[in-house]
Amino acid sequence: MEKELFADVILPLAVPNLYTYSIPESLQKTIISGQRVVVQFGQKKLYTALVRNVHSNKPEYKTKQLESILDAEPIVNEKQFDLWKWISDYYMCTIGEVMNAALPSGLKLASETRIIQNTEFRIQNPELSDDEFLICEALEKNKILTMSDAEEIVQNKSAHSVVKSLLEKGVVCIYEELKEKFKPKVEEFVRLTKHASDEENLKTIFDELEKKAFKQLEVLMEFVHLSAVQKEIKKSELLKRKDASPAVIDALKKKNVLEVYEKETGRFAHLDASAGSKSLSEEQSTALEKIKEEWKAKDVTLFHGVTSSGKTEIYVKLIEEIVKQGKQVLYLLPEIALTTQVVSRIKKYFGDALGVYHSRFNENERVEIWNQIIKFQVANHKKDKVNNKFNVILGARSALFLPYSNLGLVIVDEEHDSSYKQFDPAPRYNARDTAIMLAYIHKAKVLLGSATPSVESYFNSQNKKYGFVELPTRFGGVQMPEILTADIKDDTKRRKMKSHFSPLLMENIETALKNKEQVIVFQNRRGFAPHLECKTCGWVPRCKNCDVSLVYHKAGAQLRCHYCGYMTPVPSSCNACGSPDVLMKNFGTEKIEEALQLFFPEARIARMDYDSTRTKHAHQRLINDFEEQNIDILVGTQMVTKGLDFENVSTVGILSADQAMNFPDFRSHERSFQLLLQVAGRAGRKSKRGKVIIQTYSPSHHIIQHVINNDFVKMYAEEIEHRKNFHYPPFYRLIELTVTDKDVHKVNAFADEFGNELKKAFGKRVLGPEFPMIPRIKNTYHKKLVIKIAKEESANKTKEKINSVILELQKTPAFKYVKVLADVDPM
Secondary structure, three states: OOOOOEEEEEOOOOOOOOEEEEOOHHHOOOOOOOOEEEEEOOOOOEEEEEEEEEEOOOOOOOOOEOOEEOOOOOOOOHHHHHHHHHHHHHOOOOHHHHHHHHOOHHHOOEEEEEEEEOOOOOOOOOOOOHHHHHHHHHHHHHOEEEHHHHHHHOOOOOOHHHHHHHHHOOOEEEEEEEEOOOOOOEEEEEEEOHHHHOHHHHHHHHHHHHHHOHHHHHHHHHHHHHHOOOOOEEHHHHHOOOOOOHHHHHHHHHOOOEEEEEEEOOOOOOOOOOOOOOOOOHHHHHHHHHHHHHHHHOOEEEEEEOOOOOHHHHHHHHHHHHHHOOOEEEEEOOOHHHHHHHHHHHHHHHHHHEEEEOOOOOHHHHHHHHHHHHHHHHHHHOOOOOOOOOOEEEEOHHHHHOOOOOEEEEEEEOOOOHHHEOOOOOOOOEHHHHHHHHHHHHOOEEEEEEOOOOHHHHHHHHOOOOEEEEEOOOHHHOOOOEEEEEEHHHHHHOOOOEOOEOHHHHHHHHHHHHOOOEEEEEOOOOOOEOEEEEOOOOOOOEOOOOOOEOEEEOOOOEEEOOOOOOEEEOOOOOOOOOOOOEEEEOOOHHHHHHHHHHHOOOOOEEEEOOOOOOOOOHHHHHHHHHHOOOOOEEEEOHHHHOOOOOOOEEEEEEOOOHHHHOOOOOOHHHHHHHHHHHHHOOOOOOOOOOEEEEEEOOOOOHHHHHHHOOOHHHHHHHHHHHHHHOOOOOOEEEEEEEEEEOOHHHHHHHHHHHHHHHHHHHHHHEEEEEOOOOOEEOOEEEEEEEEEEEOOOOHHHHHHHHHHHHHHHHOOHHHOOOEEEEEEOOO
């Protein structure tokens, strides 16, 4: 008898431990760590789990058997598991939550409830309700229904109660079916049959077709012509030729001349590297050598290069060197919008070696890149000729989780950007810090690049934890933009404002348009108006699920909640007093776009924000149109601030510079400086000095002055002093704990007890509990506590204490379902 074996598996659920299953004898020889397996967890649910360990230690509980193995080879390697473990421990989440974030959905099988008819039941039974009858009628026709099919049949009402009733009456049965989501892309190709491949037979075929079927002859001749230059001919390509049609190809198939076969092909177009990297300027070459020098002593180097200094060209040189060594490179960017332009700039250097990976790709595309990187790993392991497809990956934060096996370099561009932080759901990781850990696991080098580094990274470089390289001049001797302020307090008082635009901004936009130059207008609020307000009684329409006002969107004439997605039509009068005098307050990007169109009717104006870029290729189209100068004025949120390079932009307008500075957060001044300087960096990037107009109520504010003087060092000196005095990062670490429940009384009671217990352990370093600015989101109440941990203290012991207090409180029946969300290093 074979020795009994067990597998510890990671389930894609927020369960604290690995779960152990017994391995059937038939699977014992083929099971390996990193494979996907199908397991039953709970009553009937099937899940795709990942094998972590195979062993012979029988657990104390009765084990279930693994259902099946899904992979011949592991899809997750040991280095990935090491990274997952670190994320789970550091960011206080379960490894199942990390698995959910890491694996593309195409690699996670979905357990779908299927409804089938009970053959012993007769549909004439009079006890069925209308909805039950409709489902039974559909089963007569379709034999099997999913729960989503049932939802449609009962017209979007919950189908669960109807199906439950049918089950109780014995009308239907259900079973769970695991559905593979990834479908390889398959294309049809055409070739000669064995009979037609013979030269004598082919001559006879040509003669016969010439007499009876001239169209078929033309298609065959076209095929022969193509086969002289191509090894394989796609059916779709042949169909594009003159007189070709599916009917003609089918006729040639019937005559045993052509045969059609299927082949799995990739979703990514073949692309040859068309150019070597550009030669560097003297300043760039010096910076490149300094980076290599810093790496001799430090694994992480901060690269502080001003906007338009040519950081990307230096990245390209470094990537080329690593790729020549047969290693992989990860190039991280904070925004999908930014990947669009950077891809077009660097793909010509790396061709098929460049892979792009982010959440806007569909699941099949993401799985394809995942599988290609596994092929790199297998080839490397077998010491075969290494497949170079996708050994340079460019992407947003999810690209961290790909199955790298031989990573040599990680570049984190715009390292200061808050978009690198995952806010919800868990794991709430920072991609910049996780990238550093990923590189450490692979013994790779890290380059953090930014024109406005984060205070934490700059602090680490000044304290010699990181290397530091500076590039203080723009490429080609281009001057930094001229930054002017418009005092909108004074302009409003003197009635000089035109809508939301100061005379100074209007004048510069007019000049730019006359000179056939482009303009960027920045407003960090989307929608038309942030809220409506009754002039008579002050009533403001609010979301029914969240404690926020609804934002007016002119497109679709709707009020929308930006937190839960709730939508409602715009009221014709005040819901409280009935007054028709309901006014729009403040302004978003939609309103700015409309106002500019009124002032500049001849200008071509477009908008770049979350609403206008929801579809997969929307970013690409907008950026291409702006680059090709089909757009004169681009209105945008912070999407337009991040490293985009447009050579014809001469003027940048910043409409509400005070918004971010007055936000109640210890990082607000740092963020405002970064945001304003990044937006300003879009102006005058090639041939001439640009102009930036900052509209503000406080022109003399020290942050505005630092932006005008491009003085990062002074801003940093002020910030670091405040952080030191008030015990904030980088001197202290923060853990933000959010108590959530639908019952506000439970939230209050739990948070108070939680706070008291934590204060016993950590004293005055516990802040709160307090309700945040928006206490209710999606009908769930939130109350926050913050714990400050000194650098010399053990963060792990603090986390252990927090978890033990939570577990103890949740033993109380009233608090059993109250949740606590942990956010380590909140942004």
